[in-house]
Amino acid sequence: MIVMKIGGSSLRSVESLQQVTEIICTAPDAQKIVVLSAVSGVTDHLIKSVRESLQTERRIRPLLDYLRELHRELVMAVVTDSSLRRHVSDEIEYLLSRLEKLLYGVAYTGECTRRTWDLIVSMGERLAVQLLAGCVCSRGREALALDADKIDVVAHGDFGYGNVDLEATARLLPQHLNEPLQRSAIPVITGFFGRTTEGHTITFGRGGTDYSAAVVAYAMNSRELQIWKDVDGFLTAAPDMVPTAKPLEYLAYEEAAELSYFGASILHPRTVEPLAKKRIPAVIKNTYSPDVAGTIVGPDKHQKDEVIKSVVANRKIGALRIHGASLGQQLGFLKQVVSALSEAEINIISVITAQTAVNFLLNKNDIPLSQRIIENLKIPYIDHLEPLMDVALIGVVGEGLVETRGLAARVFTSVAAAGANVEMITSGASKVAQYFVIKENYLQQTVQAVHAEFFGAP
Ligand code: ASP
Numbered sequence: 001m002i003v004m005k006i007g008g009s010s011l012r013s014v015e016s017l018q019q020v021t022e023i024i025c026t027a028p029d030a031q032k033i034v035v036l037s038a039v040s041g042v043t044d045h046l047i048k049s050v051r052e053s054l055q056t057e058r059r060i061r062p063l064l065d066y067l068r069e070l071h072r073e074l075v076m077a078v079v080t081d082s083s084l085r086r087h088v089s090d091e092i093e094y095l096l097s098r099l100e101k102l103l104y105g106v107a108y109t110g111e112c113t114r115r116t117w118d119l120i121v122s123m124g125e126r127l128a129v130q131l132l133a134g135c136v137c138s139r140g141r142e143a144l145a146l147d148a149d150k151i152d153v154v155a156h157g158d159f160g161y162g163n164v165d166l167e168a169t170a171r172l173l174p175q176h177l178n179e180p181l182q183r184s185a186i187p188v189i190t191g192f193f194g195r196t197t198e199g200h201t202i203t204f205g206r207g208g209t210d211y212s213a214a215v216v217a218y219a220m221n222s223r224e225l226q227i228w229k230d231v232d233g234f235l236t237a238a239p240d241m242v243p244t245a246k247p248l249e250y251l252a253y254e255e256a257a258e259l260s261y262f263g264a265s266i267l268h269p270r271t272v273e274p275l276a277k278k279r280i281p282a283v284i285k286n287t288y289s290p291d292v293a294g295t296i297v298g299p300d301k302h303q304k305d306e307v308i309k310s311v312v313a314n315r316k317i318g319a320l321r322i323h324g325a326s327l328g329q330q331l332g333f334l335k336q337v338v339s340a341l342s343e344a345e346i347n348i349i350s351v352i353t354a355q356t357a358v359n360f361l362l363n364k365n366d367i368p369l370s371q372r373i374i375e376n377l378k379i380p381y382i383d384h385l386e387p388l389m390d391v392a393l394i395g396v397v398g399e400g401l402v403e404t405r406g407l408a409a410r411v412f413t414s415v416a417a418a419g420a421n422v423e424m425i426t427s428g429a430s431k432v433a434q435y436f437v438i439k440e441n442y443l444q445q446t447v448q449a450v451h452a453e454f455f456g457a458p
């Protein structure tokens with residue numbers, strides 16, 4: 001059995017829908033499960049719909065019309081059988097009418113709770129599974145459109161950041177899927193969300209379909225997880241910064257998780273968690289060039305001699321430096337700051353501490369608000385706060401990096417040769433990655449220099 005995750009970027013046109021349908025139908029495995037994202041751009045559109053409905057109900061109609069038109073055009077082109085087309089269109093209309101009621105609710109009450117938000121943004125995936133299942137059926141294979149919250153993908157935690165209960169899901173999900181799989185029907189399941197124990201829809205964060213697919217692979221004991229995207233997998237660096245970056249054949253789970261957490265937007269960072277528990281390999285494949293091997297993400301630590309696998313960069317990360325003469329000795333201080341920031345739902349990416357300063361790595365967008373929050377705490381031993389907005393983060397990822405003597409020296413020699421100054425370092429926090437912060441205007445040349453040190457000059 002195999003689980004295939006299809007990303008939104010593979011669902012953006014008639015041709016791409018036909019292409020993924022072909023990929024699904026010709027996969028050699030007897031039993032296949034598809035886990036699907038929303039059509040490209042739809043989740044963003046739903047988020048915009050909530051925001052605009054909070055302003056005025058007058059926007060609701062045109063917002064819905066856009067979604068109706070987008071899906072209708074695709075259905076007309078890819079669902080060829082007329083009774084099937086009617087069925088799919090009816091399902092889509094039904095979902096849009098539910099969405100309409102929810103948006104009017106938001107407009108009339110002037111609020112959108114986290115729970116309602118999750119329900120509204122889940123509509124993109126619900127629409128997509130109807131569309132793709134119709135497309136697969138038109139090609140003569142039985143496919144079933146299924147909503148994850150109705151087939152017991154069980155999760156807990158805060159709305160917007162759900163964590164799947166793997167054991168409960170592994171117990172319940174097969175009861176819904178075994179029978180259709182036995183007759184070789186293809187379940188097409190919504191990614192991105194599940195249900196809480198109380199039965200409410202809960203999402204897993206942006207890009208969460210990768211995680212959903214890993215959960216389904218875990219629960220169904222899939223032999224492999226295929227992740228179909230519009231890129232050839234992980235590369236030795238971001239191609240917009242290093243045009244000569246090469247594709248990576250293999251990454252260990254931890255390496256892929258670090259790369260995803262800090263920079264490469266290829267995988268949802270939590271995807272590897274369920275996979276690692278059962279040593280299920282994932283392979284990242286390109287829908288638009290399916291013959292390219294892609295990157296395998298799996299349990300083996302070393303498949304190659306080179307330790308360094310990839311150099312990532314992230315411009316969105318900035319730092320907030322807290323100065324104070326004896327901060328390092330104030331035990332309760334970190335706790336106070338961290339809880340105030342998490343109450344405001346600010347994600348702390350990393351913390352780098354010293355005796356006289358503590359640095360919070362945050363998304364640049366979050367820095368002004370974080371600064372205000374911390375200032376309002378009026379902590380006596382804080383001297384002043386210094387936002388660092390003109391910085392960026394570089395990460396060097398590879399299993400064995402921390403143990404390998406001389407690697408850090410090579411990294412920092414090449415940084416210096418690029419003319420950049422290292423502002424901050426995290427070292428040893430992760431066994432497979434080393435991160436450092438430099439001035440943003442040196443980013444590209446520094447990434448290129450570090451990349452050239454390990455992968456050769458272009
Ligand atoms: N559609 C959701 C998003 O855009 C989930 C996903 O694509 O994985 O974030």
Ligand code: MG
Nearest residue numbers: 008037038043
């Ligand atoms: Mg998406």
